[in-house]
Amino acid sequence: MNTKNHSLGGFYPYKMDAKCRVSIPADWRAEIEGSTLRLMVSHNEELPTLKVLTEPEFERMQEEVNVSELTPAKKRIILGALFERSVKTHINDQGKLVIPKAQLDHPGIVPGQPLVLCGRGGFIEILNEENHEKLRAAREATLAELDEDFGFF
DSSP states (O other): OOOTTOOBOOEEEEEBOTTSEEEOOHHHHHHHTTSOEEEEEEEETTEEEEEEEEHHHHHHHHHHHHTSSOOHHHHHHHHHHHHHTEEEEOBOTTSEEEOOGGGTTTTTOOTTSEEEEEEOBSEEEEEEHHHHHHHHHHHHHHHHHHHHHHOOO
């Protein structure tokens, strides 16, 4: 994964307001404000998350499918699903990400309840606190093993 042009990093505990809006950290807003964003329910380590895809990340996903060795019919199926399962959104003038209510049910995100925003390079993941903790715990063992090669952590 090339993250050369991406700067969405860190994680932030937040709350979603009653109108299904989430404040986006200022440094992330500087990166993505004014651009089209796409929301897509996804699964990370079997846990439901809400991905906030930047346009370059959404295009990268399409390109990954286009250059794959899948048949043209299979490419159309997965690209069709990618568009069908994502909705466009934006950051409003107050710096809040607007999330349609239909996108909240599956990942267990509830207006007014705590959640966690995780920067992942070219996209943001939004998780409820319970799923964030489960994801963090699930990755620790894998990360420790991978870090033996890199020595980052």
